[in-house]
Structure formats: structure tokens, C-alpha cells
Amino acid sequence: MSQHHHRLSGSTRQKRNAKILKASDICGLCGQPGSDAVDHKVPITRGGTEHPSNLQPVHHDVAPFCNRRKGDLLPAEYDRKVMLVVGPPGAGKTTLAHTIADAEGLEVYDLDDEQWAGSDALFRAALVQLREQPKARAVVIRTGATLRARQGAATACGATELVVVDTALDECIRRIKQRGRTTPPIRIQINGARQWWAKYEPGEVKLSFASLRLQRSGSLA
Ligand SMILES: [Zn+2]
Numbered sequence: 001m002s003q004h005h006h007r008l009s010g011s012t013r014q015k016r017n018a019k020i021l022k023a024s025d026i027c028g029l030c031g032q033p034g035s036d037a038v039d040h041k042v043p044i045t046r047g048g049t050e051h052p053s054n055l056q057p058v059h060h061d062v063a064p065f066c067n068r069r070k071g072d073l074l075p076a077e078y079d080r081k082v083m084l085v086v087g088p089p090g091a092g093k094t095t096l097a098h099t100i101a102d103a104e105g106l107e108v109y110d111l112d113d114e115q116w117a118g119s120d121a122l123f124r125a126a127l128v129q130l131r132e133q134p135k136a137r138a139v140v141i142r143t144g145a146t147l148r149a150r151q152g153a154a155t156a157c158g159a160t161e162l163v164v165v166d167t168a169l170d171e172c173i174r175r176i177k178q179r180g181r182t183t184p185p186i187r188i189q190i191n192g193a194r195q196w197w198a199k200y201e202p203g204e205v206k207l208s209f210a211s212l213r214l215q216r217s218g219s220l221a
Helices: 010-023 066-070 093-104 120-131 147-157 169-179 186-199
Strands: 037-040 055-058 081-086 107-110 137-142 161-165 211-214
Touching: 010 037, 010 055, 037 066, 055 066, 081 093, 081 147, 093 107, 093 137, 093 161, 107 120, 120 137, 120 147, 137 147, 147 161, 169 186
Parallel strands: 081 137, 081 161, 107 137, 161 211
Antiparallel strands: 037 055
């Protein structure tokens, strides 16, 4: 144990970090692959050591920049859960988001909520604030049909989890008609669901996302 209190030379540290990242690039803070750096779980400045059990791969200079947000916080001080829920109109995103939010005490961020007055700019600004909070606990709803859109949305809010609600088009249309929400007009909502499915790119893993994929279940209908 005592050897881990020694200061490491730069090259020793580099080699050690390269070895850790080669073994796994799964970020210890968000659970996604693509880590580019090695973090001390308990920071050296707060009594942490160089012992392997105190080291973890993290995103530092690459999105979603988890380690920059963590800074010198202790693990218990970095208690973040930001779940990004995406899917077509009518998929059941809102129902799912509120179910999870109620169960886990999370705040729901939905562009459709009145407080944003339909302004994507206001909503995006709120997401930036969310991204900077080490202890944020929230569910964020976006459409995210393409990999790029999902990556952008996840980076914007510093998401730690992603849920794709890929309810089949017929079912989305049925739900849109059934729920009878008229803003935006039903025709536009149905069109949105069609477009989402036309543009949809599956494949979170290729995009470096640990994806939690939920199929529609009876309880969401
Ligand atoms: Zn990360």
C-alpha cells in the first residue's frame, strides 16, 4: 500500500494510464465507453492515493466531459443521474419519463412544458445549466431520431443514461389519435412520428453509448 503514496513520474503515470484505458474505456462517471483519461475516484487533493482501486477511466477532453464536471468532488458528492429519453411523437416518452421521475425523485425536462413556452432556445439554456450540476437528477425528453441528434442532446445535458422508446409507427399514430392532444395539430404530430421513423438510426454502441433500451410495454399504453 505504501508504494501508492509515492509521487509518480510523468512517464510512469502515462504508461500506467494507457494500460488502464487499454483494459477498459468505460467511463466510471457516466458508464459510457470512449474514456480518454484516468481519474482518481478520491482526488489526491482530498486524501486519495495512486492505488489501482482508486483509479478509473473517465471522459475528460472528450464529450460528455464527465471528469471536468466532477473536478475535486468526492464520489459521494458526484451523485448524478440524467436520463435522456428519446423517441417519436406518440411513443410514450412523457409517460415513461414521469413514471421514472416519480419513482426516483427526478425532475422532468420536457420542451412541451409550459414554462419553456415552446422556445427551444430557453429549453437548451436550461439543459446547459443541468449539464454543469454535479448532482443533477433529471429526466430529459427529446426526439433524437439520428445518432448525431442523440449525441448532441446527450452532450448538451450531460446525460448519464439513454433510453430509446422505439414504439412502432402504427402504435404511435394510434396513441396520438387516442390522447387527443391538439397542439401541435394531430396531423403534424403524426407527420413527426413518420419522419422520426424515416430518419431513425439505431446503433447506440457504435456511437459510444451505453444504451438502456426499453421496448414499449403494456404498462405504458
Ligand atoms: Zn463519462
